[in-house]
Amino acid sequence: MEYKFPPFLTTVLTNLLKRKSTRPYPYQKRAPYPEVRGILKNQVEKCIFCGSCSLKCPANCIEINKQEGTWQYKPYLCILCGNCEAACPVKCLTHTTDFPLPCLEKKEILLKGTPPKRKQDKK
Amino acid sequence: MPKTIIPFGPQHPVLPEPLHFSLTVEDEIVQEAIPGFGYVHRGLEKLCEIKDIHKMIQVVERVCGICSKIHALCYCEGIEQMMGVEVPPRAKYLRTIWSELHRMHSHLLWLGLFADSFGFESLFYHFWRIREKILDINEKTAGNRIIVSVNILGGVKRDLSTEDQKWILAELKEIENKLEEVKDTLFKDYTISKRTKGKGILSAEEALYLGAVGPVLRASGVAQDCRQLQYAAFSELDFEPVIAQEGDSFARMQVRYFELFQSIDLIRQALSKIPEGPISVKVKGYPEGENVFRVEQPRGEVFYYFKANGSKFLDRLRIRTPTFANVPALAKMLTGIELADVPVVILSIDPCISCTER
Amino acid sequence: MEKFSYKIINLQDLLTQVKELREKKYRLVSISCTQVEEKFELLYTFDLNLSLKHLKIIVAKDTPIPSLTCIYEGAFLLENEIQDQFGLSFAKLNIDYKGQLFYPEKNPLFLKNNK
Numbered sequence: 001m002e003y004k005f006p007p008f009l010t011t012v013l014t015n016l017l018k019r020k021s022t023r024p025y026p027y028q029k030r031a032p033y034p035e036v037r038g039i040l041k042n043q044v045e046k047c048i049f050c051g052s053c054s055l056k057c058p059a060n061c062i063e064i065n066k067q068e069g070t071w072q073y074k075p076y077l078c079i080l081c082g083n084c085e086a087a088c089p090v091k092c093l094t095h096t097t098d099f100p101l102p103c104l105e106k107k108e109i110l111l112k113g114t115p116p117k118r119k120q121d122k123k
Numbered sequence: 124m125p126k127t128i129i130p131f132g133p134q135h136p137v138l139p140e141p142l143h144f145s146l147t148v149e150d151e152i153v154q155e156a157i158p159g160f161g162y163v164h165r166g167l168e169k170l171c172e173i174k175d176i177h178k179m180i181q182v183v184e185r186v187c188g189i190c191s192k193i194h195a196l197c198y199c200e201g202i203e204q205m206m207g208v209e210v211p212p213r214a215k216y217l218r219t220i221w222s223e224l225h226r227m228h229s230h231l232l233w234l235g236l237f238a239d240s241f242g243f244e245s246l247f248y249h250f251w252r253i254r255e256k257i258l259d260i261n262e263k264t265a266g267n268r269i270i271v272s273v274n275i276l277g278g279v280k281r282d283l284s285t286e287d288q289k290w291i292l293a294e295l296k297e298i299e300n301k302l303e304e305v306k307d308t309l310f311k312d313y314t315i316s317k318r319t320k321g322k323g324i325l326s327a328e329e330a331l332y333l334g335a336v337g338p339v340l341r342a343s344g345v346a347q348d349c350r351q352l353q354y355a356a357f358s359e360l361d362f363e364p365v366i367a368q369e370g371d372s373f374a375r376m377q378v379r380y381f382e383l384f385q386s387i388d389l390i391r392q393a394l395s396k397i398p399e400g401p402i403s404v405k406v407k408g409y410p411e412g413e414n415v416f417r418v419e420q421p422r423g424e425v426f427y428y429f430k431a432n433g434s435k436f437l438d439r440l441r442i443r444t445p446t447f448a449n450v451p452a453l454a455k456m457l458t459g460i461e462l463a464d465v466p467v468v469i470l471s472i473d474p475c476i477s478c479t480e481r
Numbered sequence: 482m483e484k485f486s487y488k489i490i491n492l493q494d495l496l497t498q499v500k501e502l503r504e505k506k507y508r509l510v511s512i513s514c515t516q517v518e519e520k521f522e523l524l525y526t527f528d529l530n531l532s533l534k535h536l537k538i539i540v541a542k543d544t545p546i547p548s549l550t551c552i553y554e555g556a557f558l559l560e561n562e563i564q565d566q567f568g569l570s571f572a573k574l575n576i577d578y579k580g581q582l583f584y585p586e587k588n589p590l591f592l593k594n595n596k
Contacts, residue, residue: 004313006308006312006313006314007307007308007311007312008243008245008246008249008305008308008312011245011249011304011305011308012245015245021252033262033263035262035263035264035265035266035281036262036263036266036267037266037267056177056178058174058178058180058181058182059181079181079270079272080266080267080272081181081272082266082272082280083177083178083181086275086280095266157576158558160582160583161581161582161583161584161585164583164584166590168591169590169591331506331508332503332508332553332554332555333553333554333555334508334509334510334553334555334556347530347531349531351531352531413485413487414485415485415526415533415535417510424510426510426511426526428511428513428524428526430515438515439513439515439516441511441513441514441515443510443511443513443559447558447559448510448511448555450558451554451555451557451558452555455554480583
């Protein structure tokens with residue numbers, strides 16, 4: 001067999017002299033893009049507990065109790081699709097740029113607010 | 124020489140997903156290959172009975188992790204056709220751009236895995252480094268890296284700003300240059316041609332008869348690409364299906380490699396022609412009747428069958444994924460080759476088993 | 482894209498019709514099964530140069546359906562999947578998984594009453 005120069009060898013050699021293309025992750029992090037969908041944040045003082053986010057959620061990760069005014073969110077069930085954000089009528093839901101980090105136990109986020117008074121209560 | 128039955132998989136170093144083959148081997152030559160499934164079956168089709176048509180978009184995205192956007196595109200276009208919804212032209216172009224980005228990152232992932240299957244580890248990581256750029260484009264424009272979740276019934280969720288479009292074009296230029304650099308390696312390297320040329324040959328007639336789709340079919344010289352059906356914005360873009368004649372593993376690699384450049388070209392065309400306007404329309408009511416829809420995925424043609432009854436749940440959703448159609452062809456390719464070539468030939472159809480079992 | 486339309490044929494005519502399509506170089510795309518009350522509808526889809534042709538048969542649960550594997554060898558996966566999901570049976574399959582392609586035991590999950 002005739003010896004041929006492997007074409008990838010030049011790429012390998014230049015890679016040896018170049019800077020690393022990976023980052024030492026936990027010590028040096030790339031800033032996330034502002035458009036990224038991370039875990040949900042609810043400004044609970046604006047929330048009217050209408051329940052449209054929990055209705056539109058494909059993973060059923062939001063639970064709402066209208067009487068007590070609680071908003072419960074399971075970040076480890078959330079699939080970060082953004083449906084709830086689009087469905088929210090008062091725009092109190094936003095996706096932050098943080099991702100759910102690995103953890104030892106699944107934590108739930110429970111927010112308590114004041115539900116708006118119903119019409120017959122106002123009278 | 125007595126016949127021996129050798130189980131291949133479900134766990135094997137080259138297989139990214141669990142696929143089983145029982146290979147009947149005589150003198151290191153495979154005589155018969157019978158596929159076995161059932162390791163990652165999830166029954167996603169049945170979920171259409173408890174998730175409404177809007178939530179099903181997120182479910183069909185999870186049929187396949189790699190071509191999720193194109194599954195959602197197929198589902199949305201099929202339902203929209205049933206309901207008579209006219210999608211705004213800008214949304215059609217945006218869908219096209221994201222689906223071509225998906226095709227590129229899937230092909231790059233496959234090229235890497237294919238290099239891994241014959242032990243070329245440095246090429247494997249080289250391709251994945253290029254792929255990282257496309258994932259970054261997805262992350263910046265759509266919000267997520269792989270399961271981008273941009274499709275809704277009646278349009279898309281996100282828009283591309285002018286700066287984003289410029290940035291995508293600049294990144295594409297860089298990706299194109301990097302791909303040109305590996306061309307010599309892929310087509311002239313002695314090891315690669317030795318491991319792939321003439322392995323797992325499928326003739327055009329066999330490919331059609333066994334129902335092969337996508338790059339497997341095109342590598343056998345049949346110029347059939349579902350993008351010619353002109354869904355989304357493909358009616359206004361100009362392209363020719365990439366084909367190769369040999370029908371072996373090398374030809375399948377060649378088709379996928381040149382499809383990367385085709386996708387870059389399609390994204391450039393789409394970005395130059397993209398019209399202004401709204402990105403979605405409101406969809407009211409629920410579909411009724413039956414419909415079929417198919418689009419071209421990185422792995423081939425995906426076929427959706429819908430049956431709706433006018434309520435918010437679909438009666439039946441049937442998904443025939445490309446790997447499902449390619450497995451009989453794969454079983455055919457495996458007969459008559461040496462046992463040592465089996466991993467390379469299996470990888471050459473780009474198997475996606477979680478797609479196949481859904 | 483063309484409009485979806487299908488032709489309902491008798492169970493006996495299925496193999497002869499499919500043979501004709503095979504001679505015209507059609508490619509088998511898919512077999513989709515749906516349960517309609519007690520009956521099952523099987524939609525056979527074929528493709529020639531990107532135009533589709535659909536044939537539909539309606540069968541009862543116990544009727545054995547003739548297998549297409551004598552005409553299209555690659556149909557065995559599609560038919561085995563229907564055997565798995567709906568508990569129907571196909572006659573003369575070339576590779577028969579006996580309802581255990583995906584599930585470890587017989588369990589037709591896609592039947593309407595099987596939640």
